[in-house]
Amino acid sequence: MDGNRESAEKRPNDHLGSWFLRSGWSKGELARQVNRRARQLGAHHISTDTSRVRRWLDGEQPREPIPRILSELLSERFGCVVSVEDLGLRMHHQAPSVSGVDLPWTGPQTVSLINEFSRSDLMLARRGFLGTSLTLAAGPALVEPMQRWLVPNPGGTAGTGQAEVIRVDRARSVRLSGPELDMLESTTRMFRKWDAQCGGGLRRKAVVGQLHEVTDLLQESQPSRISRRLFRAAAELAELAGWMSYDIGLQPTAQKYFVLALHAAREAGDRPLGAYVLSSMSRQMIHLGRSEDALELIHLAQYGGRESATARTQAMLHSLEARAYANMGQPNKCHRAVRTAEETFADCTPGDGDPDWIRFFSEAELHAENAHSYRDLAYVAGRSPTYAHLAQPHMLQAVELFGREVSQNPTSHQRSYALNLIGMATVHLLQRDPEQCTVLATRALDVAQKVRSERVNNRLRKTVDRAVRQYGHLTEVASLAENLHRLLPDSSDVTPAAV
Template structure:
């Protein structure tokens, strides 16, 4: 056995057949007991390495509790440096880098200096956003796999550190600096860039994930370079709007790939560029994306502040689809804070706004927000509530999600996958294992059609529901399919 033991687990214990069997079966009662007996690890050391409480480790060792979360299984692998294949996982980042994380104290910032928003020192000028875009994209384009692994765990801004620098969004855009007109781009070239930005956004909406992220970043870098040449005013404004749309797509792709801090960088660029280009509706869309990021990070109050900032700054400029989308983000944040009545009111406002939408009257980037999207988002938020009170909300959540599945377009593959995952969880919460198993298979099939790490993270939330039903061959089969995809 050539396994590297960079963590607290001695390498020789990994050769034990009984421990290997325990790992393969995810029997952590047996595995932790063997570690204590033959590896010399105390329960406290196991808890610290795996980011678990000592009490939870004690319950696992005594057989009172089992590890059912895929994310926790990954923490066990990383904390104790158990090679991924022993636990049915893909190679872990520390295996791929070939270095001991404990002895390699580089942070994300060492290879990729924190960019920050800089708005505390630099006003919301056009030159500032171009400079930031050029610097961030150059850094991103040379980021290797090891730096990307560190970037996944890099901290993001929250609270006042996130919100205070964004207040400049509410101020009028500064007039363009007086510069010699050296640019040579014409209307035809800008139209090609606009078409490219639209194509990248459509691809991300269809597939998700980061397979084309570097292509988007490269195009963003080129547009920033063109803006450094100070084009004619008409061309410059359109270029800022292209810059905003490309940065918004780059942010979504980075977020979808788990690069949270990098996503924040691109969201900031997108917001500043939209502000510079006078596209306040798209700026509101960017703030809504930032709010969604905060919601996934359990920061609903930050998300609500971002939505209110978007609504204040785009008033009179946003059409009904944008306003409806903002209401759904507001509803999401309200649901996350337990305000069920306010959630219902905001959802009703979104539905009312959407009835006023006229096809073709709003920008292409908001066309995705239709009745199917509203149903999917509403179903997802009702599912959030159902996790706390299944009897009150699981059935209505399932109804909304079924509506979304039945009415979504074929190009929304990532959304389809998320819908099936949500519907399967609704069935698990309602105790209908037959339906839940069938929907889990559909969720796995839909997830295989995307490259979205967000979809795989959500898929992992189904795994605990499949544990404890080993007597059912159908549930075991569904669990095996989940493990197979999550480990890939």
């Protein structure tokens, strides 16, 4: 009787088995990857072997943090969100403040959550550690809470938290001077420049530390004009921390920072900045294979910034809209969004009041985004030579413009240059030109060694893997693969990005 009850309760986990089978891993390889990730997370007590993996497949429910580790590993393997529930596993309940994105839209709680999260990130300074207490949100669980950033606050354009600060401020003196705030904002601009130069892996902790300091200032009483600028600084720093986390493969951590940045932008009453944060979230969703979610977020950003965003910001949003449509396999809407992005960008002028966070969107970036849209469309359409042909002139322009900038200033836009060299290599691969693909991928490999960006490394690995599968018999392709393995080792430890 007891044996019957046990067999009824523990049945083979078909969901986990299906994902495992498609991964191509052996039980031993999965066990090794789980142990390796657990060590990265500081969970040194975990020691998995093939027999334990077999028991999971037979229906045993592993304890935390194993379900989250399996979710992360398989999400990385397939380039899309594979939730704990998708694996047929039970997830330990986490408080919304720790694991969710549906957070209270109030000033004091926004400050408290950013302060708590940045402190945890600084204290638990190991790659992916926060992943044990975070899950990636997608679909309605992500999009619906984000829609609330446009709901008017009771008491003005800024958040309710700002209204509370104003009331307390009547009894206290100003804490920060204008020059001190100017210095804080210039530091944020410097961090943004460092990210463009070096990738997200070098200065991320400095950005998180600065963000934590800003939330300490927000916990003190400030006049409304000061608190508004502090919330704006917090939003920019949180977005940048999220972007850097995304760049090095910490996807749940990146999403959490983006969500907190959107909350801070709302408290600052800065809708264009909020639209920019949503664009970063959209890029992440495209990366994770969630193009429908990406489109929802972009449309939300466009709606929120339609009256106050500059032409440059709007052009950037249209280019991302095209990228989402491309990945959804909708060529007509992709074409239309590309044309709108180009027409809107033509209205940009140097003195149109662009904030620093959007100045990166240059002519080179416009060509890069449109090129990647057509390149993505080519893959979605089954390696279509027509869309690869449309991608080529845009990608060539992006490579030439970024290459010119790098030649004039070797520390500028190295990551963007590398990404577009890789993009051009994939276009040549689509056009069945492995020789030029190898030449460009080799140039990208040289640049990749100068930046700390897993996004660059993984796109390069994926492109070379495709070249090997198609043309591995060619000497130059085999040599490139060997150099890549030697110069960028441990590819199993990093997150594959969308090409």
